[in-house]
Amino acid sequence: MQTIKKMIAEKLAEGIVSLGAPGALTADELISMLEYPPDEGMGDLALPCFKLSRTLRRAPVQIAAALCDSLTGIAAVEKAEAVNGYLNITLSGQYLLEHVLADIADKKDRYGATDEGKGKTVVLDYSSPNVAKPFHIGHLGTTVIGHSLKKLHEFAGYKCVGINYLGDWGTQFGKLIVAYKKWGNKEMIEQGGIDKLVELYVKINNAISGNADQGIPADPALGDEARAEFHKLELGDAENLALWRWFIDISLAEYEKTYKQLGIEFDSYKGESFYTDKMPAEVQKLRDKGLLQIDDGASIVDLEKYNMPPCLILKRDGSTLYPTRDIAAAVYRKNEYKFDKAIYVTSAGQSLHFAQWFKVVELMGYDWYNELVHVPYGTVSINGAKLATRTGNVVLLKDLFKAAIEEVSAIMEQKNPDLANKEEVAEAVGVGAIVFYYLSNSRIKDINFVMEDALNFDGNTGPYAQYTYARTCAVLRKAGECSCDQLTYTAPEEAALLKVLSRFPEKVANAIADYEPSVITRYILDVAASFNRFYHNCPIVNADDAAVRATRIEITRAVNQVLSNAFPLICMRKMEKI
Numbered sequence: 001m002q003t004i005k006k007m008i009a010e011k012l013a014e015g016i017v018s019l020g021a022p023g024a025l026t027a028d029e030l031i032s033m034l035e036y037p038p039d040e041g042m043g044d045l046a047l048p049c050f051k052l053s054r055t056l057r058r059a060p061v062q063i064a065a066a067l068c069d070s071l072t073g074i075a076a077v078e079k080a081e082a083v084n085g086y087l088n089i090t091l092s093g094q095y096l097l098e099h100v101l102a103d104i105a106d107k108k109d110r111y112g113a114t115d116e117g118k119g120k121t122v123v124l125d126y127s128s129p130n131v132a133k134p135f136h137i138g139h140l141g142t143t144v145i146g147h148s149l150k151k152l153h154e155f156a157g158y159k160c161v162g163i164n165y166l167g168d169w170g171t172q173f174g175k176l177i178v179a180y181k182k183w184g185n186k187e188m189i190e191q192g193g194i195d196k197l198v199e200l201y202v203k204i205n206n207a208i209s210g211n212a213d214q215g216i217p218a219d220p221a222l223g224d225e226a227r228a229e230f231h232k233l234e235l236g237d238a239e240n241l242a243l244w245r246w247f248i249d250i251s252l253a254e255y256e257k258t259y260k261q262l263g264i265e266f267d268s269y270k271g272e273s274f275y276t277d278k279m280p281a282e283v284q285k286l287r288d289k290g291l292l293q294i295d296d297g298a299s300i301v302d303l304e305k306y307n308m309p310p311c312l313i314l315k316r317d318g319s320t321l322y323p324t325r326d327i328a329a330a331v332y333r334k335n336e337y338k339f340d341k342a343i344y345v346t347s348a349g350q351s352l353h354f355a356q357w358f359k360v361v362e363l364m365g366y367d368w369y370n371e372l373v374h375v376p377y378g379t380v381s382i383n384g385a386k387l388a389t390r391t392g393n394v395v396l397l398k399d400l401f402k403a404a405i406e407e408v409s410a411i412m413e414q415k416n417p418d419l420a421n422k423e424e425v426a427e428a429v430g431v432g433a434i435v436f437y438y439l440s441n442s443r444i445k446d447i448n449f450v451m452e453d454a455l456n457f458d459g460n461t462g463p464y465a466q467y468t469y470a471r472t473c474a475v476l477r478k479a480g481e482c483s484c485d486q487l488t489y490t491a492p493e494e495a496a497l498l499k500v501l502s503r504f505p506e507k508v509a510n511a512i513a514d515y516e517p518s519v520i521t522r523y524i525l526d527v528a529a530s531f532n533r534f535y536h537n538c539p540i541v542n543a544d545d546a547a548v549r550a551t552r553i554e555i556t557r558a559v560n561q562v563l564s565n566a567f568p569l570i571c572m573r574k575m576e577k578i
């Protein structure tokens, strides 16, 4: 649509010259003023002329009428009308057909892509679970939003580095070591894997803080033991170091399974522990710059001037904190990757943390502070106790995926029992359903997860989108070899669909500008709805007229291409048969 808009804007710019105001508005300015009218009766594009009346010193109605004339005789425009100060433009179906299909056929898997980011590097810090703590549904957001943003940036030509900043250091390891030594053994962990680790972790937490419901009294001495074990780990105690490494390896192996289901790979797994020896230099820098203040024994950076609570750098006992580590990690990444942008995806609960340490980086004099971007997202809750796990009140991501895959398998067993690679399809559709459901919402919104809704094959869901893609594949298989010499426009459903297809590049740009993968998810639903309307109302392979048949097959091919380009941008796999 961008090229069509450009061409129309150039004609409008000429029209403005004839209004006696040469150069008052450039074609580029006019492009950004062209709107998509809210309903179809108002055409495909509209120019609100009241926005021009001050510059052109004329009434909007007069401007609309004059500009209307400037669009006569253009192949792309079927109708231009001046209505109440708006210039409403209806595009020609035949033109759309030729123009949009040629564009998609020409660019293929690069349709929607740009080289806007050429030569630029973006690092993305996402997923980053805390080892030993459960990898639960709360991590779904950072994992899939983070990966989508990576894919979107790659599509726009950026070099991207995906970093899993594992929470692999901290007192939780002290707790886990105590729990392991008390209640665990090698065999039990080797067999039970991460589930056992999480179980031990939950048990030790209950034991330390007590759990009234389960009649467990609090035992603070265990907390001291845990701190002592962590301290030993910090000092390099061989036994604890070996346990620590082992716990991480077991957890990582488990995360990898989940990442594989989502098609996610990271470029770096440098976790929090990696930055231990990189923090002192930054703390020294803060001290040298006179930014550190001692408050009740702790070292802080005062941020009152910026309406924020102080950023904590060192605890009273001199140990470092979450912000300290993030500052050191950012400096390391800037040196290592020379990034142009560093994106951090976490729950909105961490927004203050990021605002604080971004400010500290600025105060430290790092001139790249404004290349740091925090992308927050809302909370997820789950409807229905069915999914609650042994661990009590958290739902593990892998259990959620497992439940979805099982339900999809059952549905498919009914709908399509003869399908070949059933397991693969069930995994792609099940996992895809969850991702799609999650990414249909604006990221900042809180979500209540309802499995039945996510898996509804007839709703605006992942399965519906994947089913639509498979439908385009089926049409193309049935069509076989087919060449199209003359594209022939015949039905309004075709124009409607082509208009949707033409907007993909803009949607990609919007999704990147707003760090909002849901733009793509919703766009996929638009394509699916429009294609299905076309599919139901217009015979494709069975069209009587050869030219109409060939044209509609080409339209289907374009839909297939666009969905094919869009799916990976939101971590969805595509299946040719469902």
Ligand code: ARG
Pocket (backbone or CB within 6 Å): 125, 127, 128, 129, 130, 165, 166, 167, 326, 344, 345, 346
């Ligand atoms: N591990 C943290 C958590 O689970 C998220 C880390 C986010 N990234 C960062 N650089 N702080 O809450």
